[in-house]
């Protein structure tokens with residue numbers, strides 16, 4: 351059974367078809383189609399209950415890489431990991447990367463993913479030079495910010511609904527070596543975070559904060575980084591990973607394990623001042639534990655990721671953390687990050703000016719859903735929104751309010767494409 355990363359909801363597809371040939375037409379069927387990358391979304395944005403999933407992973411070929419300019423054209427099923435393996439030794443790096451390298455290029459475009467550098471670089475879509483869109487009527491459209499720009503804006507962040515992206519061309523950024531210079535700062539309260547963050551964002555291209563949401567004060571750690579200069583000493587890096595060994599019948603995440611983890615994590619000895627880090631642990635710490643999603647047991651888990659506009663951010667984040675603390679729930683990783691002012695690359699892009707907070711919760715059924723209703727109320731009052739890539743239950747009304755271009759977007763949906771997410775939030779049958 352194909353699942354998304356949080357293993358909820360569990361749905362059945364009429365058919366799952368592997369795509370091998372980017373030149374081939376879409377398979378003929380009268381059921382709704384949806385592309386599926388590597389299933390690293392949480393929730394139902396990459397699921398199509400009762401319909402057909404088009405698995406793009408076999409579309410994994412590089413088409414052309416110009417090492418002088420850092421332009422890479424590749425098929426949509428290529429993983430970010432494969433791009434890194436090809437281009438880092440040649441001095442190029444993806445301009446934007448999410449917190450896992452196991453996403454496909456097509457999936458990264460369709461969710462217009464963001465990284466730790468949104469305040470300087472925007473989102474993934476800002477670095478896509480062009481892409482090919484294959485529609486169910488057989489047409490192939492070249493889309494870029496200059497050519498068919500409306501289609502480009504609809505397809506970036508288009509949740510796989512405008513057609514199949516067969517290939518894309520990305521602009522990478524130059525690096526001197528695989529290392530990053532990093533600094534970690536602690537803060538004791540949320541107020542401390544805002545001051546520190548403002549200062550660090552001025553100086554560092556990558557910033558992200560971890561909040562201890564089991565502590566009432568909102569203490570945490572702020573990590574800042576930049577690609578290392580030429581003079582940095584090269585060092586050996588051995589990529590080691592291990593697999594989470596079992597699927598426990600119930601979640602191993604509970605208030606005791608959370609409190610313990612957060613205490614230990616906050617107090618872990620960290621080197622003072624600047625450090626050198628390989629890019630892998632800096633960008634992809636969770637990738638070292640394969641299938642860590644099994645930790646949450648058979649019922650799976652939810653991620654709750656919201657964005658709040660700048661004027662409502664301070665109050666809103668404090669209220670969200672208060673609700674979570676009062677509920678006795680928490681998260682191993684509560685991640686806080688500010689987005690910059692760059693206008694969104696896509697009509698339905700999640701990143702927008704403000705602050706984003708992301709937390710994982712075990713699925714405890716009605717209790718968890720009740721907490722989310724409280725969090726939704728804070729997000730709604732603040733004029734914020736939730737991230738479709740991390741959602742399995744937001745009310746349609748909240749989606750439509752946070753994504754006002756959704757109606758205009760409907761013009762670009764391929765008549766044969768649909769998803770469980772889209773039917774849920776628009777109320778379509």
Ligand SMILES: Cc1cc2nc3c(=O)[nH]c(=O)nc-3n(C[C@H](O)[C@H](O)[C@H](O)COP(=O)(O)OP(=O)(O)OC[C@H]3O[C@@H](n4cnc5c(N)ncnc54)[C@H](O)[C@@H]3O)c2cc1C
Nearest residue numbers: 387388389390391448449454456457460463464509510515
């Ligand atoms: C550990 C972890 C950390 C993460 N960190 C971040 C983060 O920091 N920032 C962030 O933004 N996200 C983050 N994510 C979410 C992840 O980056 C996105 O969900 C990403 O889109 C998943 O890509 P995928 O290839 O697995 O696509 P899927 O999850 O399989 O699909 C995602 C969407 O893309 C569409 N799609 C896939 N391929 C195509 C195609 N060829 N043509 C058209 N549509 C297509 C699908 O229909 C679906 O709507 C994280 C996920 C995990 C598991």
